[in-house]
Amino acid sequence: MLFSVVIPTYSRSQLLRATLESVFAQTFTDYEVIVVDDGSTDDTQEMVMSYGEQVQLCRQENAGPGAARNLGVSPARGD
Numbered sequence: 001m002l003f004s005v006v007i008p009t010y011s012r013s014q015l016l017r018a019t020l021e022s023v024f025a026q027t028f029t030d031y032e033v034i035v036v037d038d039g040s041t042d043d044t045q046e047m048v049m050s051y052g053e054q055v056q057l058c059r060q061e062n063a064g065p066g067a068a069r070n071l072g073v074s075p076a077r078g079d
Helices: 013-024 044-049 065-073
Strands: 003-009 031-038 055-060
Touching: 003 013, 003 065, 013 031, 013 044, 031 044, 031 065, 044 055, 055 065
Parallel strands: 003 031, 031 055
Antiparallel strands: none
């Protein structure tokens, strides 16, 4: 069973890096990671892209965490 990890973020690239490293450190591996950049003005996009195919990036203009979560679940394939 595939699970989807949806992570909304707004201009918190350093915290996001720690979050992603925590996800990848888990022993469970049947998941996909979707990061939703909610209009960040820092290096969030570049940092997420440095993970390559491990992370799917969605972007939107700043609309808040609820809208970011909703956008993140639309491409999700897992539970």
